[in-house]
Amino acid sequence: MMTQTMIAPETLEDALAAMHAEPGSMALAGGATLVAMMNAGLVEPNSLVALRHVDTLRGTRQLDDGGIELGAMRRHRETALETPFKDGQTVLSYAASQIANPTVRNMGTLGGSIAFNDPGADYPAALVAANATILIVGATGTREVSAEAFFVDWYTTALEAGELVAGVRVPAALVGSIGHYEKLARIAGDFAVASVALQVTWSGDSIAAARIAIGGSGPTPLHLAEADDMLIGTGADSDALSKAGLLLAQAADPVDDVRASADYRRKVIPRLLAKAMREIAPAREAA
Ligand SMILES: Cc1cc2nc3c(=O)[nH]c(=O)nc-3n(C[C@H](O)[C@H](O)[C@H](O)COP(=O)(O)OP(=O)(O)OC[C@H]3O[C@@H](n4cnc5c(N)ncnc54)[C@H](O)[C@@H]3O)c2cc1C
Known part of the structure; x- marks a missing residue:
């Protein structure tokens, strides 16, 4: 079977609605992994929900307590180079800078990487070391899961069907860490x-x-x-x-x-x- 449709909604609500409307839909983020898998015939989603126009999945928010919220559509390049990180939070930029090569770092996203949970990927261990939490959105609202609990098994995460990674919250690291x-x-x-x-x-x-x-x-x-x-x-x-x-x-x-x-x-x-x-x-x- 071939992928039937691809839509590119502008809001998170529309993206979630599209995921629910068509069983077998898959989110498309950077496409670095998903498109390669489709090319190889390893997955055949009924429909693709491209996240590139959903502005709320982008950007960085500094929190009052020194924590940082990173959007799921943040590219690896941004995490490697445009560093908002302080003290021990820099474990994330070190990890991002070692992902693949410049082409993949320009394409791949934080949300796509952790949703896929390749055991050789670089973000999972860095997020656990940073004691980060993953922000998950679904039809019933938002939930926050520690990185340690989010990565469940080989290529398996705590995401339920129809849910999306909205972002990652990185707590303030100890001063001087x-x-x-x-x-x-x-x-x-x-x-x-x-x-x-x-x-x-x-x-x-x-x-x-x-x-x-x-x-x-x-x-x-x-x-x-x-x-x-x-x-x-x-x-x-x-x-x-x-x-x-x-x-x-x-x-x-x-x-x-x-x-x-x-x-x-x-x-x-x-x-x-x-x-x-x-x-x-x-x-x-x-x-
Ligand atoms: C040649 C090559 C070398 C690589 N080397 C490394 C490496 O050294 N280290 C490393 O860590 N990674 C590596 N990667 C993987 C790379 O980091 C990918 O960018 C990443 O795995 C997937 O991110 P993406 O944004 O491209 O996601 P996509 O390919 O778009 O999606 C991947 C999966 O995640 C799902 N998904 C995407 N976004 C979301 C979301 N917000 N919520 C829920 N599900 C979502 C998709 O439905 C799909 O199942 C490599 C990839 C390639 C092609």
Whole structure:
């Protein structure tokens, strides 16, 4: 069967109504993934609801409490370059800057990426490290789900049929915290073999707060409060880092695929965590 229609509504209400009017409709955001899948015959939506004219899905809103709301149609390029982020919120711009290549970053959107939830994608772990929430709209209204709860399984999210991602809310990070995203890929521009997203706050020579999320190593980003706690009060010495890294590696649920074996991914997680800590050293010294 071929896609029958494509409409491009100007309001969110009309987009939601169109999704409901035609069962089997799919939202079209940047098209970087969806159009490639249609070309390959992997999906055949009855109708496409293009979101490009829905102004309320664009833009950035600074919140009074230091948080930021990002619209679902925000392109990866904007998140990488036009940074409204402060302190540890920068984990998101680091992640966005490592997505694919300039062409894909110009096309792809925040909402499209997280709705698709490719396990090798860069935003999911960064959003979990940033403790972000996902804003979801549907026929019955709006709901807000933590990033940790939003990514449910391989290519599966908390979105129900007919719902759309409206945006993402990124809470204020601790003053002086540092954000970083460390990605291992086979070649520049590829999806992650594994990745580490971090928010770390130093107090003098020791870590006062940490939030670590692992990407590319299971169906959803991995966050363990116990691993965060292993770094707190330490100077990020190699012993503390390898204990936290090993705990995360044991809890990860990677698979063997074309990019790497599950075993390799487990081995790489502690090394990526240590590398991420080395990479943030200059930012720490400058703070
Ligand atoms: C060559 C190539 C390399 C890539 N490399 C990377 C990489 O290294 N890292 C990475 O993270 N990503 C990578 N990607 C994926 C890229 O980030 C895509 O932009 C992203 O996965 C999909 O975003 P999109 O806006 O293009 O969504 P689309 O392709 O338009 O849609 C993707 C899916 O999300 C749904 N959808 C879109 N918007 C919404 C919404 N607001 N609410 C609900 N559902 C929605 C669509 O119905 C569809 O199912 C790559 C893609 C390509 C083509």
